[in-house]
Amino acid sequence: MRTQRSELSEADFQAVSKLAYDEAGLVLPASKKAFVYSRLQKRLRHLKLGTFEDYCALLRQNDPDGEAERINLISALTTNVTQFFREAHHFELFGKEVLPGMVEAARKGDPVRIWSAGCSAGQEPFTIAAYCLKHAPQLATADFRVLASDIDPNVLHHGLAGVYPEDSLPDDRSDYFSDLIEATENPKDFRFKENVKKLIAFRKLNLLRDWPFSGRFDAIFCRNVAIYFDLPTQQGLFEKFGKQLKPKGWLFVGHSERVNLDTNKAFRSAGLTSYQRTE
Incomplete structure (x- = not known):
């Protein structure tokens, strides 16, 4: 198993950005690359994947595993911060x-x-x-x-x-x-x-x-x-x-x-x- 620290290539970043937009309308400009790297590096560790290329391949899978990870992708890239009586x-x-x-x-x-x-x-x-x-x-x-x-x-x-x-x-x-x-x-x-x-x-x-x-x-x-x-x-x-x-x-x-x-x-x-x- 590959254990080296994975880099997020421009091609992988663009693939993630396109999928996030197509799936949920999320807009990820180039300035968000470090943010995307930080959020998705946790997913790679959880899934025991060695590279972002491997992760993008999983996202593209047309099966239950791919569908489940696309949901996790959107969850990872959005901030679920809320509270009772927010904006009262x-x-x-x-x-x-x-x-x-x-x-x-x-x-x-x-x-x-x-x-x-x-x-x-x-x-x-x-x-x-x-x-x-x-x-x-x-x-x-x-x-x-x-x-x-x-x-x-x-x-x-x-x-x-x-x-x-x-x-x-x-x-x-x-x-x-x-x-x-x-x-x-x-x-x-x-x-x-x-x-x-x-x-x-x-x-x-x-x-x-x-x-x-x-x-x-x-x-x-x-x-x-x-x-x-x-x-x-x-x-x-x-x-x-x-x-x-x-x-x-x-x-x-x-x-x-x-x-x-x-x-x-x-x-x-x-x-x-x-x-x-x-x-």
Whole structure:
């Protein structure tokens, strides 16, 4: 077995970059070569591969091993950093502008749906559910669901389990979670109760592929996901989101992401990185 330290050749870097773009829309300019090397060197060690050439050959395999490693590649090249109540200004606007309409729709018996697109380990969809149950507890018995999707199955299992460290809860928002969580065997962790978990559907989904649903959403949270895409891909995704929202539905994006309102007439700016469908 070859054990020498492998170098990432320009050809191998270009092969990885193309595959990452084709698979998930990830853009890896030349300035990211050192980052790619650092992230993927760990994969080579884990797989006991001697060279990046060997690794690229594995990625190209049209079999379960190749497919599994392409998933691991995307996971390695993205940063799954998230937290409860991240970018809290979105929830202030959500509570003021979005939640009242959701409550009225639920009162009429209509389905109420929110999509956490790029949900990572699940803190965002659980925050959405906790916020809704705190301010509109009647939604617990309504036709209310949160879709939580991510391309990476390696992080989705955290959301499915609903177990997180105690110190991950923000101190100033503890009242949102106190009735929704329970202790685990590990005193440093907590678990969301089943009545909360049943409101959230975790699904593996590539945002750049066809979406296997036709229902529309009251609001979509897609924050700090589009930053990995080039501008045409970003704006194309935002256009698709517009078509997936109910009339006057809402889209919340990350702090460095923007919908181009000059070309996308489906939205109006409604606050910091917050957009509402114009019809």
